[in-house]
Amino acid sequence: MKSLFATIMKEYEGYQTGKMLCYIQDPEIISFAGGLPSSDVFPLDLIQKTAQKALKEDPAQVLQYSSIPGEKELMEAIIDYLRKDGIHIKLDNIMITTSGQHGLDLLGRLFLEPKDVIVADCPTFGGALASFELEDAEYMAKDIEEDGSDVKGMEAGIEDLISRGRKPKFTYVVPDFQNPSGITMSLEKRLALLSMSKKFGIPLIEDSPYRELRYKGENIPSIYSLDKNQGNVIGVYTFSKILCPGLRVGFNIGPSEVIRKFSFIKGANILNTPKLNQDICTAFLREYDLDAHFNRARKYYSEKLHFFLEAMEENFPDDMGVKWTKPEGGLFLWITMPEQINTLELFYEALKEKVAFVPGEVCYPKGYFRYNTMRINFSYPTRDEIVEGVKRLSFVVKKYLTKKKKNTLTK
Ligand SMILES: Cc1ncc(COP(=O)(O)O)c(C=O)c1O
Numbered sequence: 001m002k003s004l005f006a007t008i009m010k011e012y013e014g015y016q017t018g019k020m021l022c023y024i025q026d027p028e029i030i031s032f033a034g035g036l037p038s039s040d041v042f043p044l045d046l047i048q049k050t051a052q053k054a055l056k057e058d059p060a061q062v063l064q065y066s067s068i069p070g071e072k073e074l075m076e077a078i079i080d081y082l083r084k085d086g087i088h089i090k091l092d093n094i095m096i097t098t099s100g101q102h103g104l105d106l107l108g109r110l111f112l113e114p115k116d117v118i119v120a121d122c123p124t125f126g127g128a129l130a131s132f133e134l135e136d137a138e139y140m141a142k143d144i145e146e147d148g149s150d151v152k153g154m155e156a157g158i159e160d161l162i163s164r165g166r167k168p169k170f171t172y173v174v175p176d177f178q179n180p181s182g183i184t185m186s187l188e189k190r191l192a193l194l195s196m197s198k199k200f201g202i203p204l205i206e207d208s209p210y211r212e213l214r215y216k217g218e219n220i221p222s223i224y225s226l227d228k229n230q231g232n233v234i235g236v237y238t239f240s241k242i243l244c245p246g247l248r249v250g251f252n253i254g255p256s257e258v259i260r261k262f263s264f265i266k267g268a269n270i271l272n273t274p275k276l277n278q279d280i281c282t283a284f285l286r287e288y289d290l291d292a293h294f295n296r297a298r299k300y301y302s303e304k305l306h307f308f309l310e311a312m313e314e315n316f317p318d319d320m321g322v323k324w325t326k327p328e329g330g331l332f333l334w335i336t337m338p339e340q341i342n343t344l345e346l347f348y349e350a351l352k353e354k355v356a357f358v359p360g361e362v363c364y365p366k367g368y369f370r371y372n373t374m375r376i377n378f379s380y381p382t383r384d385e386i387v388e389g390v391k392r393l394s395f396v397v398k399k400y401l402t403k404k405k406k407n408t409l410t411k
Contacts, residue, residue: 115137307378334360355389
């Protein structure tokens with residue numbers, strides 16, 4: 001059978017992060033690995049009430065096939081919600097997706113042919129890389145800086161590619177509390193990226209799952225809002241991190257010609273997003289006290305971040321040479337270990353000590369791998385687990401370094 005598989009699938013071994021997570025079934029493992037929002041902040045009351053009501057009052061409709069682009073009520077609710085964030089769009093600029101990952105899949109399908117180049121940060125979201133890998137994409141990636149993308153480096157890279165007849169198809173960024181690094185892009189960089197997009201005629205993909213989850217500092221305008229509907233930006237959003245991931249509802253926004261094509265692709269790949277789940281999202285936007293909900297989530301997550309950073313200070317003294325980002329929001333931070341540490345090897349050592357993380361390797365575009373970094377999710381474990389987990393992590397690193405030293409001495 002294998003010989004009949006599509007060429008791209010023959011070697012494909014699946015989404016690396018997903019595979020890593022399979023190793024973490026043991027309940028004794030303290031996991032900083034998944035990208036899980038905490039179920040403590042899911043609005044269960046609203047979800048239960050809306051689902052029960054819909055199933056009781058209108059089961060035939062709610063369980064039926066529904067519109068491909070999505071429920072009009074939800075799209076209108078999102079349009080109103082985005083207006084508060086400076087984004088002014090119409091119904092033909094939005095399509096409901098079955099999660100952010102689906103939104104990324106649509107992008108890949110619409111824009112990419114095998115070997116097409118994507119401009120990206122290094123590291124970037126592993127799920128996006130996995131999705132674009134299915135289209136056999138290649139990358140021109142630049143190391144992310146403290147204030148976001150290395151725009152100058154990207155521009156130089158694009159010029160070089162264009163001179164070789166390989167104009168990139170789009171630039172992919174996560175400007176707010178990036179998954180995996182937690183880094184937020186400055187206003188200057190957002191504007192510079194937009195100018196870059198205009199200068200070269202290369203669309204900018206703004207993936208934005210974490211925007212509401214800011215714990216400190218001032219909000220920075222989204223790139224979509226800065227573009228003022230000039231058609232240079234496509235926004236990818238999801239309800240996964242602001243409501244809950246189990247509903248699998250998200251939305252893409254952008255120029256109408258792009259949205260129209262997205263809906264054709266959606267019609268051919270998953271058809272429609274479950275109406276019941278969309279109705280829950282509509283109720284969330286229309287009926288729920290969003291300010292109270294987000295404030296509760298922000299307080300909850302920022303405390304976890306605080307505990308995590310405190311535990312890092314305690315367990316990783318300066319002389320260990322370990323560095324980590326200090327995000328202003330989101331669910332992740334990024335740890336850079338000394339060069340001699342391979343975090344994939346460390347991952348298996350850490351499992352023995354019952355602690356887990358995502359080896360940074362899965363967050364690097366093809367051709368740009370680096371082996372001494374890791375992604376940490378701080379939002380899911382409890383306070384006690386954070387304290388104990390970071391202690392275990394520090395122990396594992398020390399043990400690994402001692403073993404490496406011994407091996408070098410005996411060589
Ligand atoms: C940057 C980014 N984009 C997209 C997604 C996918 O979101 P969803 O769970 O809705 O598929 C995630 C999830 O972790 C993410 O971090």
